[in-house]
Amino acid sequence: MQRHRVxxxxxxxxxxxxxxxxxxxxxxxxxxxxxxxxxxxxxxYQVATGILSQGEIAPPIxxxxxxxxxxxxxxxxxxxxxxxxxxxxxxxxxxxxxxPYDTLIVAAGAAQSYFGHDQFADHAPGMKNxxxxxxxxxxxxxxxxxxxxxxxxEAIDRWLTFVVVGAGPTGTEMAGQIAELAHRNLPGQxxxxxxxxxxxxxxxxxxxxxxxxxxxxxxxxxxxLHLLGVEVELNTRVVGVDATGIEVETERGHERIPSxxxxxxxxVSAPPLARKLADxxxxxxxxxxxxxxxxxxxxxxxxxxxxxGDMMNLxxxxxxxxxxxxxxxxxxxxxxxxxxxxxLAGKPAGKPFKYFDKGSLATISRFSAVASIxxxxxxxxxxxxxxxxxxxxxxxxxxxxxxxxxxxxxxxLGRGRSERVATVQQAFARRAIHEYGDPFERAREExxxxxxxxxxxxxx
Numbered sequence: 055m056q057r058h059r060v061x062x063x064x065x066x067x068x069x070x071x072x073x074x075x076x077x078x079x080x081x082x083x084x085x086x087x088x089x090x091x092x093x094x095x096x097x098x099y100q101v102a103t104g105i106l107s108q109g110e111i112a113p114p115i116x117x118x119x120x121x122x123x124x125x126x127x128x129x130x131x132x133x134x135x136x137x138x139x140x141x142x143x144x145x146x147x148x149x150x151x152x153x154p155y156d157t158l159i160v161a162a163g164a165a166q167s168y169f170g171h172d173q174f175a176d177h178a179p180g181m182k183n184x185x186x187x188x189x190x191x192x193x194x195x196x197x198x199x200x201x202x203x204x205x206x207x208e209a210i211d212r213w214l215t216f217v218v219v220g221a222g223p224t225g226t227e228m229a230g231q232i233a234e235l236a237h238r239n240l241p242g243q244x245x246x247x248x249x250x251x252x253x254x255x256x257x258x259x260x261x262x263x264x265x266x267x268x269x270x271x272x273x274x275x276x277x278x279l280h281l282l283g284v285e286v287e288l289n290t291r292v293v294g295v296d297a298t299g300i301e302v303e304t305e306r307g308h309e310r311i312p313s314x315x316x317x318x319x320x321x322v323s324a325p326p327l328a329r330k331l332a333d334x335x336x337x338x339x340x341x342x343x344x345x346x347x348x349x350x351x352x353x354x355x356x357x358x359x360x361x362x363g364d365m366m367n368l369x370x371x372x373x374x375x376x377x378x379x380x381x382x383x384x385x386x387x388x389x390x391x392x393x394x395x396x397x398l399a400g401k402p403a404g405k406p407f408k409y410f411d412k413g414s415l416a417t418i419s420r421f422s423a424v425a426s427i428x429x430x431x432x433x434x435x436x437x438x439x440x441x442x443x444x445x446x447x448x449x450x451x452x453x454x455x456x457x458x459x460x461x462x463x464x465x466x467l468g469r470g471r472s473e474r475v476a477t478v479q480q481a482f483a484r485r486a487i488h489e490y491g492d493p494f495e496r497a498r499e500e501x502x503x504x505x506x507x508x509x510x511x512x513x514x
Contacts, residue, residue, distance in 0.1 A: 058156050058398060059081070059155050059157070060158075060159065060394065061084045061142055061154075061158050062084070062085045062161065063086050063087075063142065063162050063327070064086075064087060064163055064362075065085060065091075066095070067161075067363065067383040067387065068161035068362035068363040069085065069387065071383070072159050072386075073122070073125060075392065076124070076391045077124070079398065081398070083124055084126045084153050085119075085126070085127050085128065086131075089183075089184075090114055092112065092114075092115050092450060093111065093184065094450065096380065097445065097449075097458075098111065098182075098183075098184075099181060099227045099228045101187040101473070102181070102186075102188075102191050102228065103232060104191060104472070105471060105473065106458060107472075107473045108184045108187065110458050110461070111454070118450055128151075129146055129147060130146035133145045135359075137335045137359065140155050142155060142158070148498055156358065157359075159360045159390055160361045160365060161365065161386075162327050163363065163365070164182065164322040164324060164325065165323050165324065166181075166182050167322050167323035168318065169320075174292075174295040179484070181224050185483070185484075189481060190317060191480065192481035196476060198244065198249060200314075201214050211253075211312065212299075212314050213314050215252070215311065215313040216232050216313065216315045217255045217257060217311055217313045217317070218232070218257070218316075218319060219292055219320045220257075220320030221258035221286070221288070222264065222319065223416040224319040225258070225319035226264055228319060230279065230419040230422075232252075233254045233284050234419055237250050237283055239470070239471055255313075256279065256284050257300075257302060258288055259289065259292075266414065267416070267424055267426050268426065268431065271431055274434075275416070275418055275424050278418045278433075289305055290305075291303045292320070297314075299312045299313055324342055324345070326343075328361070328365045331353070332353075335354075335355065335359065337353050337356075340367045344364070345361045346368075347361050347366045347368050349368070350406055350407060351368070351389060351393075360390040363378070363383030368407070370409055371408065385407075385409055411428075414426045414427075415440065422435070422438055423440070442462070
Protein backbone atom coordinates (compact mmCIF):
# COMPACT_ATOMS: atom_id res chain seq x y z
CA MET A 55 0.00 0.00 0.00
CA GLN A 56 1.12 3.55 -0.75
CA ARG A 57 2.21 5.43 2.34
CA HIS A 58 0.74 8.77 3.34
CA ARG A 59 2.34 11.51 1.22
CA VAL A 60 3.38 14.71 2.98
CA UNK A 61 4.62 17.59 0.83
CA UNK A 62 6.48 20.41 2.58
CA UNK A 63 7.03 23.71 0.79
CA UNK A 64 9.94 25.61 2.31
CA UNK A 65 13.05 24.51 4.21
CA UNK A 66 13.03 27.29 6.78
CA UNK A 67 12.50 26.76 10.49
CA UNK A 68 8.86 25.66 10.14
CA UNK A 69 9.38 23.19 7.31
CA UNK A 70 12.62 21.74 8.64
CA UNK A 71 11.33 21.15 12.18
CA UNK A 72 8.13 19.60 10.82
CA UNK A 73 10.17 17.19 8.71
CA UNK A 74 12.45 16.22 11.60
CA UNK A 75 9.43 15.62 13.84
CA UNK A 76 8.10 13.17 11.18
CA UNK A 77 11.35 11.18 11.04
CA UNK A 78 9.84 7.99 12.48
CA UNK A 79 6.34 8.47 11.08
CA UNK A 80 4.91 6.11 8.46
CA UNK A 81 4.93 8.79 5.76
CA UNK A 82 6.80 9.71 2.59
CA UNK A 83 7.90 13.35 2.62
CA UNK A 84 8.72 15.50 -0.39
CA UNK A 85 10.45 18.77 0.43
CA UNK A 86 10.23 21.52 -2.18
CA UNK A 87 12.57 24.48 -1.72
CA UNK A 88 13.87 27.21 -4.02
CA UNK A 89 17.44 26.80 -2.78
CA UNK A 90 19.57 23.80 -1.86
CA UNK A 91 20.28 25.15 1.63
CA UNK A 92 18.51 25.84 4.93
CA UNK A 93 18.99 29.49 5.86
CA UNK A 94 19.54 30.66 9.43
CA UNK A 95 18.14 34.08 8.64
CA UNK A 96 18.81 35.85 11.99
CA UNK A 97 22.55 35.91 11.19
CA UNK A 98 22.31 37.19 7.62
CA TYR A 99 23.53 40.62 8.72
CA GLN A 100 26.80 39.02 9.89
CA VAL A 101 27.37 37.63 6.40
CA ALA A 102 26.71 41.10 4.98
CA THR A 103 29.25 42.71 7.33
CA GLY A 104 32.04 40.16 6.92
CA ILE A 105 31.82 38.28 10.22
CA LEU A 106 30.53 34.91 9.00
CA SER A 107 30.62 33.08 5.69
CA GLN A 108 27.41 32.11 3.98
CA GLY A 109 28.15 28.42 4.50
CA GLU A 110 28.08 28.80 8.27
CA ILE A 111 24.47 29.98 8.29
CA ALA A 112 23.24 28.02 5.28
CA PRO A 113 24.03 24.29 5.50
CA PRO A 114 22.98 22.08 2.55
CA ILE A 115 19.51 20.62 3.07
CA UNK A 116 20.59 17.20 1.83
CA UNK A 117 23.37 17.10 4.40
CA UNK A 118 21.03 18.18 7.21
CA UNK A 119 18.52 15.45 6.31
CA UNK A 120 20.92 12.74 5.09
CA UNK A 121 19.97 10.38 7.93
CA UNK A 122 16.23 10.72 7.35
CA UNK A 123 15.27 8.10 4.76
CA UNK A 124 11.64 9.14 4.33
CA UNK A 125 12.50 12.51 2.73
CA UNK A 126 12.89 13.34 -0.97
CA UNK A 127 14.47 16.79 -1.46
CA UNK A 128 13.40 18.57 -4.67
CA UNK A 129 14.73 21.89 -5.92
CA UNK A 130 12.15 24.34 -7.25
CA UNK A 131 9.59 27.04 -6.54
CA UNK A 132 5.95 26.09 -5.96
CA UNK A 133 3.95 28.05 -8.53
CA UNK A 134 0.41 26.68 -8.11
CA UNK A 135 -1.54 24.46 -5.72
CA UNK A 136 -4.54 22.51 -6.99
CA UNK A 137 -6.45 21.93 -3.76
CA UNK A 138 -9.06 19.68 -5.45
CA UNK A 139 -6.62 17.30 -7.15
CA UNK A 140 -4.09 17.76 -4.32
CA UNK A 141 -1.18 18.56 -6.63
CA UNK A 142 1.60 21.13 -6.27
CA UNK A 143 2.98 22.55 -9.52
CA UNK A 144 6.68 23.38 -9.28
CA UNK A 145 9.00 25.48 -11.44
CA UNK A 146 12.47 23.95 -11.20
CA UNK A 147 15.68 25.27 -12.75
CA UNK A 148 14.89 24.68 -16.42
CA UNK A 149 12.22 22.03 -15.76
CA UNK A 150 8.63 22.07 -14.48
CA UNK A 151 7.08 19.18 -12.55
CA UNK A 152 4.17 18.23 -10.29
CA UNK A 153 4.06 16.62 -6.84
CA PRO A 154 0.87 15.00 -5.44
CA TYR A 155 0.11 15.14 -1.73
CA ASP A 156 -2.19 13.78 0.93
CA THR A 157 -1.10 16.42 3.47
CA LEU A 158 0.50 19.73 2.54
CA ILE A 159 2.63 21.93 4.80
CA VAL A 160 3.23 25.40 3.38
CA ALA A 161 6.08 27.21 5.12
CA ALA A 162 7.70 29.32 2.42
CA GLY A 163 8.81 32.12 4.74
CA ALA A 164 8.51 35.84 4.10
CA ALA A 165 9.42 38.33 1.39
CA GLN A 166 10.82 41.82 1.81
CA SER A 167 8.12 44.48 1.76
CA TYR A 168 8.78 47.88 0.23
CA PHE A 169 5.22 49.04 0.98
CA GLY A 170 4.24 49.32 -2.67
CA HIS A 171 7.57 50.75 -3.88
CA ASP A 172 9.31 47.64 -5.20
CA GLN A 173 11.56 49.82 -7.37
CA PHE A 174 13.45 50.74 -4.17
CA ALA A 175 14.96 47.23 -4.15
CA ASP A 176 17.41 48.08 -6.95
CA HIS A 177 19.10 50.67 -4.75
CA ALA A 178 18.31 49.38 -1.23
CA PRO A 179 18.58 45.57 -1.04
CA GLY A 180 16.71 43.79 1.72
CA MET A 181 17.95 41.09 4.10
CA LYS A 182 15.99 37.94 3.24
CA ASN A 183 18.41 35.59 1.49
CA UNK A 184 22.07 34.82 0.81
CA UNK A 185 22.02 36.79 -2.45
CA UNK A 186 20.92 39.90 -0.54
CA UNK A 187 23.64 39.45 2.09
CA UNK A 188 26.43 38.93 -0.46
CA UNK A 189 25.26 41.89 -2.52
CA UNK A 190 25.24 44.09 0.58
CA UNK A 191 28.70 42.82 1.57
CA UNK A 192 29.99 43.86 -1.86
CA UNK A 193 28.29 47.26 -1.59
CA UNK A 194 29.43 47.99 1.98
CA UNK A 195 33.08 47.04 1.61
CA UNK A 196 33.11 48.38 -1.96
CA UNK A 197 31.94 51.77 -0.70
CA UNK A 198 35.09 52.20 1.39
CA UNK A 199 37.29 51.13 -1.54
CA UNK A 200 35.64 53.54 -3.98
CA UNK A 201 35.66 56.36 -1.44
CA UNK A 202 39.44 55.90 -1.16
CA UNK A 203 39.74 56.68 -4.89
CA UNK A 204 37.69 59.89 -4.84
CA UNK A 205 39.15 63.41 -4.90
CA UNK A 206 35.88 65.33 -4.56
CA UNK A 207 34.97 65.77 -0.84
CA GLU A 208 31.25 65.56 -1.63
CA ALA A 209 31.75 62.27 -3.45
CA ILE A 210 33.75 60.91 -0.51
CA ASP A 211 30.96 61.87 1.89
CA ARG A 212 28.37 60.25 -0.37
CA TRP A 213 30.29 56.96 -0.47
CA LEU A 214 30.92 57.03 3.27
CA THR A 215 27.26 57.55 4.18
CA PHE A 216 25.32 54.38 4.95
CA VAL A 217 21.55 54.50 5.46
CA VAL A 218 19.67 51.62 7.10
CA VAL A 219 15.88 51.78 6.80
CA GLY A 220 14.01 50.06 9.63
CA ALA A 221 14.89 50.11 13.35
CA GLY A 222 13.67 46.63 14.23
CA PRO A 223 16.13 43.89 15.23
CA THR A 224 17.59 43.41 11.71
CA GLY A 225 18.06 47.12 11.02
CA THR A 226 19.46 47.84 14.47
CA GLU A 227 21.93 44.95 14.24
CA MET A 228 22.97 46.00 10.74
CA ALA A 229 23.53 49.64 11.69
CA GLY A 230 25.54 48.61 14.74
CA GLN A 231 27.82 46.34 12.73
CA ILE A 232 28.47 48.91 9.98
CA ALA A 233 29.38 51.38 12.73
CA GLU A 234 31.80 48.88 14.25
CA LEU A 235 33.35 48.32 10.84
CA ALA A 236 33.88 52.03 10.27
CA HIS A 237 35.01 53.00 13.76
CA ARG A 238 36.84 49.89 14.96
CA ASN A 239 37.79 47.41 12.24
CA LEU A 240 38.82 49.48 9.21
CA PRO A 241 40.72 52.54 10.58
CA GLY A 242 44.38 52.50 9.57
CA GLN A 243 43.80 50.42 6.42
CA UNK A 244 43.23 53.29 3.98
CA UNK A 245 45.67 56.00 2.90
CA UNK A 246 43.27 58.62 1.58
CA UNK A 247 40.18 58.37 3.79
CA UNK A 248 39.44 57.98 7.48
CA UNK A 249 36.69 55.32 7.86
CA UNK A 250 35.86 56.80 11.26
CA UNK A 251 34.32 59.77 9.43
CA UNK A 252 31.66 57.51 7.91
CA UNK A 253 28.05 58.36 8.72
CA UNK A 254 25.70 55.54 9.64
CA UNK A 255 22.08 56.69 9.67
CA UNK A 256 19.24 54.52 10.99
CA UNK A 257 15.79 55.61 9.78
CA UNK A 258 12.36 54.49 10.98
CA UNK A 259 8.82 55.81 10.66
CA UNK A 260 8.05 54.72 14.23
CA UNK A 261 8.98 56.80 17.31
CA UNK A 262 11.29 54.14 18.86
CA UNK A 263 13.99 51.62 17.98
CA UNK A 264 13.18 48.00 18.79
CA UNK A 265 9.66 49.16 19.64
CA UNK A 266 8.45 45.60 20.45
CA UNK A 267 11.00 45.29 23.30
CA UNK A 268 9.38 47.92 25.52
CA UNK A 269 10.40 51.42 26.55
CA UNK A 270 13.23 50.39 28.88
CA UNK A 271 15.16 48.25 26.40
CA UNK A 272 14.32 50.55 23.51
CA UNK A 273 15.90 53.47 25.37
CA UNK A 274 18.99 51.40 26.24
CA UNK A 275 19.37 50.32 22.62
CA UNK A 276 19.05 53.91 21.41
CA UNK A 277 21.74 55.01 23.88
CA UNK A 278 24.10 52.26 22.72
CA LEU A 279 23.55 53.18 19.07
CA HIS A 280 24.43 56.79 19.86
CA LEU A 281 27.61 55.64 21.63
CA LEU A 282 28.55 53.74 18.48
CA GLY A 283 28.14 56.89 16.43
CA VAL A 284 24.90 55.87 14.69
CA GLU A 285 22.59 58.76 13.80
CA VAL A 286 19.04 57.64 14.58
CA GLU A 287 16.22 59.40 12.73
CA LEU A 288 12.84 58.37 14.15
CA ASN A 289 9.39 59.50 12.98
CA THR A 290 11.00 59.60 9.55
CA ARG A 291 9.28 58.13 6.51
CA VAL A 292 11.11 57.14 3.33
CA VAL A 293 9.43 58.52 0.20
CA GLY A 294 12.10 57.94 -2.43
CA VAL A 295 15.25 55.93 -3.09
CA ASP A 296 17.61 56.26 -6.03
CA ALA A 297 21.22 55.42 -6.89
CA THR A 298 22.78 58.38 -5.10
CA GLY A 299 20.51 59.06 -2.15
CA ILE A 300 17.30 58.67 -0.23
CA GLU A 301 14.34 61.05 0.19
CA VAL A 302 12.64 61.25 3.58
CA GLU A 303 9.81 63.11 5.28
CA THR A 304 10.76 64.14 8.81
CA GLU A 305 9.32 66.35 11.50
CA ARG A 306 11.61 69.02 10.02
CA GLY A 307 10.09 68.57 6.55
CA HIS A 308 11.29 66.98 3.32
CA GLU A 309 15.00 66.09 3.21
CA ARG A 310 17.42 64.28 0.96
CA ILE A 311 20.29 62.19 2.34
CA PRO A 312 23.09 61.69 -0.22
CA SER A 313 24.22 58.07 0.11
CA UNK A 314 25.53 55.38 -2.20
CA UNK A 315 24.79 52.46 0.14
CA UNK A 316 21.31 51.84 1.44
CA UNK A 317 19.94 48.82 3.33
CA UNK A 318 16.22 48.04 3.57
CA UNK A 319 15.09 46.30 6.76
CA UNK A 320 11.74 48.00 7.20
CA UNK A 321 9.03 45.45 6.53
CA VAL A 322 8.02 41.94 5.54
CA SER A 323 5.15 40.39 3.67
CA ALA A 324 4.07 36.89 2.79
CA PRO A 325 5.37 35.54 -0.54
CA PRO A 326 3.02 35.50 -3.57
CA LEU A 327 2.39 31.78 -2.98
CA ALA A 328 0.29 32.66 0.08
CA ARG A 329 -2.24 34.60 -1.98
CA LYS A 330 -2.27 31.88 -4.67
CA LEU A 331 -3.05 29.28 -2.02
CA ALA A 332 -5.75 31.47 -0.48
CA ASP A 333 -7.40 32.02 -3.87
CA UNK A 334 -7.33 28.30 -4.65
CA UNK A 335 -8.73 27.32 -1.23
CA UNK A 336 -11.23 30.16 -0.85
CA UNK A 337 -9.38 31.54 2.17
CA UNK A 338 -8.71 35.13 3.19
CA UNK A 339 -5.44 37.03 3.49
CA UNK A 340 -4.49 40.13 5.48
CA UNK A 341 -2.83 43.31 4.17
CA UNK A 342 0.58 41.65 4.34
CA UNK A 343 -0.66 38.68 2.29
CA UNK A 344 -0.72 36.20 5.19
CA UNK A 345 -3.35 33.48 5.15
CA UNK A 346 -5.96 33.43 7.93
CA UNK A 347 -5.77 29.93 9.43
CA UNK A 348 -7.77 27.87 11.90
CA UNK A 349 -6.51 27.40 15.49
CA UNK A 350 -4.94 24.11 14.37
CA UNK A 351 -2.90 25.98 11.68
CA UNK A 352 -4.95 24.56 8.79
CA UNK A 353 -6.62 26.46 5.98
CA UNK A 354 -10.38 26.85 6.58
CA UNK A 355 -12.22 24.04 4.80
CA UNK A 356 -8.98 22.19 4.06
CA UNK A 357 -7.73 20.30 7.13
CA UNK A 358 -5.10 18.62 4.93
CA UNK A 359 -3.28 21.94 4.34
CA UNK A 360 -1.17 23.51 7.09
CA UNK A 361 0.24 27.05 6.81
CA UNK A 362 3.14 27.95 9.11
CA GLY A 363 5.33 30.82 10.25
CA ASP A 364 5.44 34.10 8.35
CA MET A 365 2.73 32.97 5.93
CA MET A 366 -0.05 32.57 8.51
CA ASN A 367 -2.29 35.01 10.32
CA LEU A 368 -3.35 33.73 13.74
CA UNK A 369 -4.05 35.46 17.04
CA UNK A 370 -2.83 34.15 20.38
CA UNK A 371 -5.09 33.61 23.40
CA UNK A 372 -4.84 37.34 24.18
CA UNK A 373 -6.03 38.40 20.74
CA UNK A 374 -2.58 39.51 19.62
CA UNK A 375 -1.27 38.54 16.18
CA UNK A 376 1.50 35.95 16.47
CA UNK A 377 4.81 37.57 15.45
CA UNK A 378 6.85 36.52 12.44
CA UNK A 379 9.75 35.09 14.43
CA UNK A 380 11.62 31.80 14.26
CA UNK A 381 10.04 30.33 17.39
CA UNK A 382 6.52 30.64 15.99
CA UNK A 383 7.60 28.71 12.89
CA UNK A 384 9.52 26.08 14.89
CA UNK A 385 6.67 25.40 17.29
CA UNK A 386 4.18 25.45 14.42
CA UNK A 387 6.21 22.86 12.50
CA UNK A 388 6.32 20.53 15.49
CA UNK A 389 2.59 21.02 16.11
CA UNK A 390 1.69 20.23 12.48
CA UNK A 391 3.83 17.07 12.58
CA UNK A 392 2.17 15.98 15.82
CA UNK A 393 -1.27 16.50 14.30
CA UNK A 394 -0.36 14.42 11.25
CA UNK A 395 0.91 11.55 13.42
CA UNK A 396 -2.25 11.65 15.55
CA UNK A 397 -4.45 11.50 12.45
CA LEU A 398 -2.55 8.53 11.05
CA ALA A 399 -2.89 6.76 14.40
CA GLY A 400 -6.64 7.41 14.45
CA LYS A 401 -6.43 9.60 17.53
CA PRO A 402 -8.87 12.49 18.12
CA ALA A 403 -7.87 16.04 17.28
CA GLY A 404 -5.58 17.62 19.83
CA LYS A 405 -5.70 21.04 21.42
CA PRO A 406 -5.40 24.20 19.32
CA PHE A 407 -1.92 25.53 18.65
CA LYS A 408 -0.58 27.58 21.53
CA TYR A 409 2.57 29.62 21.10
CA PHE A 410 5.01 29.61 23.98
CA ASP A 411 6.90 32.92 23.87
CA LYS A 412 10.53 32.29 24.79
CA GLY A 413 11.44 35.96 24.52
CA SER A 414 13.21 38.27 22.08
CA LEU A 415 16.88 39.08 21.52
CA ALA A 416 18.74 41.69 19.50
CA THR A 417 22.43 42.51 19.44
CA ILE A 418 23.58 46.12 19.09
CA SER A 419 27.34 45.67 18.89
CA ARG A 420 30.04 43.41 20.27
CA PHE A 421 29.37 42.59 23.92
CA SER A 422 26.12 44.58 23.84
CA ALA A 423 22.60 43.30 23.29
CA VAL A 424 19.08 43.52 24.66
CA ALA A 425 16.99 40.58 25.86
CA SER A 426 13.31 40.40 26.73
CA ILE A 427 12.68 36.97 28.27
CA UNK A 428 9.32 36.62 30.01
CA UNK A 429 9.41 39.30 32.73
CA UNK A 430 13.20 39.58 32.60
CA UNK A 431 14.71 42.62 30.87
CA UNK A 432 18.46 42.57 30.29
CA UNK A 433 20.87 44.67 28.32
CA UNK A 434 24.61 44.94 27.82
CA UNK A 435 27.04 42.05 28.25
CA UNK A 436 24.68 39.60 30.09
CA UNK A 437 22.15 39.92 27.27
CA UNK A 438 24.92 39.45 24.71
CA UNK A 439 26.00 36.17 26.33
CA UNK A 440 22.42 34.91 26.14
CA UNK A 441 22.27 35.98 22.49
CA UNK A 442 25.45 33.99 21.72
CA UNK A 443 24.18 30.86 23.49
CA UNK A 444 20.76 30.92 21.81
CA UNK A 445 22.12 31.47 18.31
CA UNK A 446 24.72 28.74 18.70
CA UNK A 447 22.01 26.35 19.88
CA UNK A 448 19.87 26.87 16.79
CA UNK A 449 22.73 26.88 14.26
CA UNK A 450 22.42 23.60 12.37
CA UNK A 451 25.51 21.38 12.48
CA UNK A 452 28.42 20.99 14.89
CA UNK A 453 30.94 22.26 12.33
CA UNK A 454 28.98 25.48 11.83
CA UNK A 455 28.90 26.12 15.57
CA UNK A 456 32.66 25.68 15.88
CA UNK A 457 33.53 27.94 12.94
CA UNK A 458 30.99 30.56 14.05
CA UNK A 459 32.67 30.75 17.47
CA UNK A 460 36.09 31.13 15.81
CA UNK A 461 34.89 33.93 13.56
CA UNK A 462 33.13 35.68 16.44
CA UNK A 463 36.40 35.55 18.39
CA UNK A 464 38.28 37.11 15.45
CA UNK A 465 35.69 39.85 15.01
CA UNK A 466 34.71 40.61 18.61
CA LEU A 467 37.94 40.01 20.52
CA GLY A 468 40.24 41.15 17.74
CA ARG A 469 39.74 43.73 15.02
CA GLY A 470 39.54 41.51 11.96
CA ARG A 471 36.70 40.52 9.67
CA SER A 472 37.45 37.13 8.18
CA GLU A 473 34.90 37.32 5.34
CA ARG A 474 35.59 40.49 3.37
CA VAL A 475 35.78 39.00 -0.11
CA ALA A 476 33.30 40.65 -2.47
CA THR A 477 33.01 40.31 -6.23
CA VAL A 478 31.68 42.46 -9.05
CA GLN A 479 29.08 39.79 -9.80
CA GLN A 480 27.75 39.97 -6.26
CA ALA A 481 27.49 43.74 -6.44
CA PHE A 482 25.76 44.00 -9.82
CA ALA A 483 24.01 40.66 -10.42
CA ARG A 484 20.59 42.01 -9.35
CA ARG A 485 20.65 44.70 -12.02
CA ALA A 486 22.07 42.31 -14.63
CA ILE A 487 19.38 39.70 -14.01
CA HIS A 488 16.66 42.33 -14.29
CA GLU A 489 18.02 43.41 -17.68
CA TYR A 490 18.81 39.89 -18.91
CA GLY A 491 15.67 38.20 -17.65
CA ASP A 492 15.18 34.80 -16.06
CA PRO A 493 18.42 32.93 -16.90
CA PHE A 494 16.73 29.52 -16.88
CA GLU A 495 13.93 30.71 -19.15
CA ARG A 496 16.50 32.32 -21.45
CA ALA A 497 18.46 29.06 -21.55
CA ARG A 498 15.33 27.12 -22.48
CA GLU A 499 14.45 29.61 -25.23
CA GLU A 500 17.98 29.55 -26.62
CA UNK A 501 18.04 25.73 -26.55
CA UNK A 502 14.68 25.58 -28.33
CA UNK A 503 15.86 28.08 -30.96
CA UNK A 504 19.05 26.07 -31.49
CA UNK A 505 17.08 22.84 -31.91
CA UNK A 506 14.76 24.53 -34.40
CA UNK A 507 17.72 25.90 -36.36
CA UNK A 508 19.30 22.43 -36.46
CA UNK A 509 16.03 20.90 -37.64
CA UNK A 510 15.65 23.44 -40.46
CA UNK A 511 19.28 22.97 -41.47
CA UNK A 512 18.78 19.19 -41.76
CA UNK A 513 15.68 19.70 -43.93
CA UNK A 514 17.65 21.79 -46.38
